[in-house]
Amino acid sequence: MDSVLEFLEFIEQPGHQTVRELLDRVLLKARQMTGAEAGSIFIVRKSGKQDWLVANSIQNDRIKLSKADFRIPIVPTSIAGYVASTGETVLIDDLYAIPKNVPFDFDQSFDKATGYRSRSMLTFPLTNFQQKVIGVVQLINRHSGRKKEPVAFNDKQADLILPFNHIVGRVIERADMLEQINKRNIDLRVKNRTLRQQQLQIEELNKDTESAFMVSIRLLARAAEVHDEDTGNHIIRCNEYAYLMAKKVGMPEVFCKEIHYSAQLHDIGKMSVNSAILTKRGRLDEDERFEMNQHTTYGHQILERSDRLQMAAEIARSHHEQWNGSGYPDGLKGEQIPISARILAVAESMTRCARSAPTNRPSATKRRTKFSPWETTAWTRRRISSRGCLKSLRPITKNSTRSASVWKISAYRPALSGIVFRKSKCGLAGRQWDAGRLGFGAAVEAQQGKRLVFQT
Ligand SMILES: [Fe+2]
Incomplete structure (x- = not known):
């Protein structure tokens, strides 16, 4: 029980550690407890219809390794794949002398590429609350005492490490879920930002289309x-x-x-x-x-x-x-x-x-x-002034009354055709606007009252 607590304290120490940082710490502690000189942790990931074991942490005291960025399919022909698919723990004394009566074999390509010699291996699954395998830990080449050559893992190391594989699995799963959620949130934020930009672009295009439509019918009307x-x-x-x-x-x-x-x-x-x-x-x-x-x-x-x-x-x-x-x-x-x-x-x-x-x-x-x-x-x-322009126009409603708060329309000088709309209540009658300076269809709200000036 002490070793479980020690292990948990060790891996829980840092605050907001990433899944990869957490796995590095788990692997390091597992190696320290068992005397393994190398090891790796794989996490189960689905890609398409196939489940894969994706290497998230690899460590080796003998050789320098590059970042873990490979994956292997979950099939029983590899050692990790066998453990992931069966949930069993596998101890192998010599990876180069695996009996023929087991479904898996050792892939020697890593050793050939690096010159490293893998010998003994302890491979066990990481499981979640539902006892589903979410990852696999491989510990390689155990050292014991002063012996230079690696020795085999035995039940003692397996008994030492296995009690907390469930706990570790759950910690990892929780951290993994949080990371996935954060990643999805970031993706969603990016997608939302892209969506907003696209909406703005569509609005601009709609404005352009609307503007083109208005210009087209204005030209059509003028042609007539x-x-x-x-x-x-x-x-x-x-x-x-x-x-x-x-x-x-x-x-x-x-x-x-x-x-x-x-x-x-x-x-x-x-x-x-x-x-x-x-x-x-x-x-x-x-x-x-x-x-x-x-x-x-x-x-x-x-x-x-x-x-x-x-x-x-x-x-x-x-x-x-x-x-x-x-x-x-x-x-x-x-x-x-x-x-x-x-x-x-x-x-x-x-x-x-x-x-x-x-x-x-x-x-x-x-x-x-x-x-x-x-x-x-x-x-x-409507009264038409002697100068031939609209002077005022009361509201054109079936039920309009003289006391209603309404808009008056007054116009002056047909040459400019400026029309001043103002609320009759505001009492700012009579002011003329130089509508000739305003653009076509311009609507200008005055500082006093609510006057709208149209040039027609
Ligand atoms: Fe007509």
Whole structure:
């Protein structure tokens, strides 16, 4: 019992020793207790379907050894493999005279390569709590007294060493498990870091893809407006007005975001209309008007193939429908008209209005026939200044009240088309922004109040 305690004290001394350090200490102590001049410890490791004995510690007082980095399969034809597969302890007096009636033999390649002469050997298993072999210890060439030549191991050494092979096995298994867990934790941390980096890369790629998508549809929309004198500003205003109106009527955020880029494509079908008709000055005859009106169905046909442009397709088809059913191409009436198309119709009309002379703006009667009641309310609350710009717009909601805390929209100087959005409660009305200095679509939050400035 004393020897067991001594052994355990010896191997447990250092604090956070690695498995390899622990095995080195175990082997050293086992050699000291038995008088072995050399030895090695193997740990069982699984690799694929095969179990292996992996050398973790090798020591030899006679020759200098390199680091243990070899393994042998667990098969009974080798001594260590036999002990690992059977759990038996094997004592061999002379490794070069192993009887033929045992399944294992001694591999002399190490001796031949180093000139060392292995003679006697004690090989025993290390087992865990479940008595499963987790490793094998080989002690080689026992020295006793003053004899120069190695002598055989006997039952005395086996009895000395075997009582604590279970304890050692458990200590080793615990240390091994901790090391494996730490290694896995490190691997997991590395994988998590790699995963985060990949997620960031994917986000960047998604941003690039999204950006490319937006640029593509902006260019597409501009291509459709190539005959328009407003050179693209019209479609940008449509986007901004449609988005704002969708927000104000309480549409879901997903809808608002979608209409924010879909609105500009409403006239995409004009790309399929004869340019002579598009650029003709004066009234169109009946055939020309028919062809012009076809831009709604052409636009729908172009856009409906894309999953992301379903709303755009819907708007393209229905943005010339009228509340009273007198529109085209389907003669939809009232709420049969998709709300996206109704919002766009108002936004588009406001956009045209903002850049046209006051006399060209739709009359109250026309607004009533063209738009839904709440849309008309939006119009009646809008006052157009004598300079031809939007002055203010109350919230466009079915249940809006005068006392509601709402956003006002005011605009000034159509040439710059700067629009200042501000909360009516903050009482900071009247301040004008030099929107001309701001980039397209720029949104700038002011220091005072919450003003958002858009250049359209
Ligand atoms: Fe149109």
